[in-house]
Amino acid sequence: MGFLEQFVHNGRALLGHRSKAILLSGAACFGAVLLVQRVNSRREQKKRILEAQRRREKSFQVAERALLEYKQSHPMTNALYILSLSLSELTKQLQESALSPEEVFYTYLEKTLDVHQKLNCCTEIILDSFEQLKTIGSCKRGILYGVPLSLKENLLLKNHDSSCGVVKYLNQPADDDCVLVKVLKEQGAIPFVRTNFPQALLNYDCSNPIYGQTLNPHNLQKTAGGSSGGEAALIGAGGSVIGIGTDIGGSARIPASFCAICGFKPTAGRLSSKGCKSIFRGQKTVLSTPGPMARDVDSLALFMKAEICEQMVFLDPTTPLLPFDEGLYQSRNSLRIGYFDCIEQTPTSPSMTRGVQEVKALLEQAGHTLVPFTPVRILDMAELMSKGALADGGATFLQQLEGSPVDPVLHAQVAMYRLPICLRKVLAFILKPFVSFPSDCVNDTIAQWRRLNLDVVLCPIIGPAFNFCYCGKLMSMVPHSMTYNLLNFCAGVVPVSTVTEEDERNLFVLIGLLQAITGGVGLPVAVQCVALPWHDELCLRFMKEVEELVKKARKDEGANANGKVYLIYDFH
Numbered sequence: 022m023g024f025l026e027q028f029v030h031n032g033r034a035l036l037g038h039r040s041k042a043i044l045l046s047g048a049a050c051f052g053a054v055l056l057v058q059r060v061n062s063r064r065e066q067k068k069r070i071l072e073a074q075r076r077r078e079k080s081f082q083v084a085e086r087a088l089l090e091y092k093q094s095h096p097m098t099n100a101l102y103i104l105s106l107s108l109s110e111l112t113k114q115l116q117e118s119a120l121s122p123e124e125v126f127y128t129y130l131e132k133t134l135d136v137h138q139k140l141n142c143c144t145e146i147i148l149d150s151f152e153q154l155k156t157i158g159s160c161k162r163g164i165l166y167g168v169p170l171s172l173k174e175n176l177l178l179k180n181h182d183s184s185c186g187v188v189k190y191l192n193q194p195a196d197d198d199c200v201l202v203k204v205l206k207e208q209g210a211i212p213f214v215r216t217n218f219p220q221a222l223l224n225y226d227c228s229n230p231i232y233g234q235t236l237n238p239h240n241l242q243k244t245a246g247g248s249s250g251g252e253a254a255l256i257g258a259g260g261s262v263i264g265i266g267t268d269i270g271g272s273a274r275i276p277a278s279f280c281a282i283c284g285f286k287p288t289a290g291r292l293s294s295k296g297c298k299s300i301f302r303g304q305k306t307v308l309s310t311p312g313p314m315a316r317d318v319d320s321l322a323l324f325m326k327a328e329i330c331e332q333m334v335f336l337d338p339t340t341p342l343l344p345f346d347e348g349l350y351q352s353r354n355s356l357r358i359g360y361f362d363c364i365e366q367t368p369t370s371p372s373m374t375r376g377v378q379e380v381k382a383l384l385e386q387a388g389h390t391l392v393p394f395t396p397v398r399i400l401d402m403a404e405l406m407s408k409g410a411l412a413d414g415g416a417t418f419l420q421q422l423e424g425s426p427v428d429p430v431l432h433a434q435v436a437m438y439r440l441p442i443c444l445r446k447v448l449a450f451i452l453k454p455f456v457s458f459p460s461d462c463v464n465d466t467i468a469q470w471r472r473l474n475l476d477v478v479l480c481p482i483i484g485p486a487f488n489f490c491y492c493g494k495l496m497s498m499v500p501h502s503m504t505y506n507l508l509n510f511c512a513g514v515v516p517v518s519t520v521t522e523e524d525e526r527n528l529f530v531l532i533g534l535l536q537a538i539t540g541g542v543g544l545p546v547a548v549q550c551v552a553l554p555w556h557d558e559l560c561l562r563f564m565k566e567v568e569e570l571v572k573k574a575r576k577d578e579g580a581n582a583n584g585k586v587y588l589i590y591d592f593h
């Protein structure tokens with residue numbers, strides 16, 4: 022090798038080694054920076070989560086002290102009586118000054134503190150409520166004067182975070198109350214507690230990395246349901262007389278079914294959604310709406326009456342000037358009712374089917390006409406439902422969770438949204454032959470409704486309460502509720518029965534459901550009542566009738582003691 026060649030060769034080797042070394046050390050530095058960033062961000066997340074948990078604890082401690090102070094001078098002898106009153110009875114007693122707002126407030130506060138200890142259903146006690154209580158006398162003419170009210174955490178409240186379980190939303194207090202809360206305060210209600218939900222809200226379990234898992238009041242081994250599970254658990258256990266949830270796929274109805282309370286999803290737009298936070302913006306195909314949750318249907322109706330007023334329309338002119346029709350709610354003419362007790366390609370538990378069949382029989386005995394109704398094929402709507410809820414295939418959902426630990430209830434969903442596009446395309450190709458898009462599922466459903474001359478529809482709602490972490494694995498059940506968000510019909514659920522040994526035995530054929538709901542004997546069973554868009558009062562009136570008939574049947578059966586129990590949860 023000549024001198025020149027030797028020189029070039031040595032130079033290359035040296036450069037090669039050096040560039041490799043440079044590359045390696047560059048990569049090591051980059052890796053170290055990423056690692057440090059990751060460790061720092063984990064530390065920061067943990068810090069934020071701990072701060073939020075401390076804030077929650079502090080709010081409980083302050084509330085406990087205030088309660089203790091109150092009790093020292095006020096013996097609270099009326100507590101059991103107050104807790105037994107329905108919302109209409111309670112408002113009457115408050116308006117007639119037979120009860121004072123203070124004794125009602127502290128009674129519910131005490132019960133809430135107790136229930137939360139057992140079920141982990143609250144995210145904070147709203148300390149501003151103590152101030153509001155002092156001046157509540159000025160709202161004496163309000164429909165809900167002196168009524169303590171619970172709120173799901175995603176309803177904006179001035180100076181409070183609405184985290185939706187996402188760490189990056191912590192420490193971002195709202196500038197103002199949401200419209201519904203503003204109106205309720207004017208009507209004399211006192212929002213005093215905020216309640217738990219699943220991380221990112223798009224799930225029907227109830228757990229998040231900040232506030233943990235909410236338990237079912239009827240069985241601590243089961244979830245309270247979601248996403249408005251904190252509300253359902255608290256109300257179901259008697260810690261609140263009325264609360265607000267939100268619903269884009271069943272979030273007010275599913276937890277109501279799991280916890281034996283009533284939940285109502287009004288037609289989207291009937292109540293203001295201004296200030297109801299979600300992790301997505303601008304969803305238009307599947308519509309989200311806030312809705313009331315309570316122990317009985319009259320309470321839901323009273324809530325709607327209180328919200329639907331000029332002030333709501335003034336604060337949110339996107340809501341219609343459509344006063345609550347009390348006459349329609351109170352009417353008792355016989356109805357033509359469509360019904361179905363299962364839907365194709367959608368798992369339905371034995372108790373869901375039995376619930377519908379038993380209520381159908383009661384309605385027929387009461388003189389109503391029941392007509393079989395076949396909903397538009399769920400598979401034809403499934404694509405619209407998933408695209409409407411997750412138009413970007415879950416990208417925003419995953420993006421919002423960046424920087425947050427992912428809660429176990431979301432693992433199945435997150436794994437699905439992380440599937441590579443090519444794999445999803447293969448799946449879509451395989452499923453294509455089963456899906457034929459209807460030209461217009463809303464008008465197709467309305468056309469069938471009109472052909473049968475129906476007033477309302479009776480159908481199943483997901484239940485009974487699931488074992489933890491199964492809700493995210495059984496999104497195939499969501500059409501039972503989400504169909505009415507897609508159609509934008511109003512829908513509500515009423516508890517009607519409890520799971521029997523026979524329901525449990527019949528479970529064995531449902532492989533997918535078996536593990537999710539096994540061990541449910543004695544748990545609540547509910548049915549769903551549906552009406553056309555803007556027929557909210559008719560839907561509530563139908564729910565009321567179902568509630569009355571079931572109560573009467575339970576009483577009669579108690580008298581006949583034939584062993585069959587329609588409802589064991591006594592609300593009054």
Ligand SMILES: CCCCCCCC/C=C\CCCCCCCC(=O)NCC(=O)O
Pocket residue numbers: 222223224225247248249267268269270271272273299309366367399400403404406407410411496497499500
């Ligand atoms: C035959 C299978 C069809 C499956 C189609 C299901 C489409 C699922 C798409 C998204 C998942 C949405 C889950 C919704 C659960 C309810 C949660 C909810 O209503 N949250 C809203 C809120 O809290 O405001």
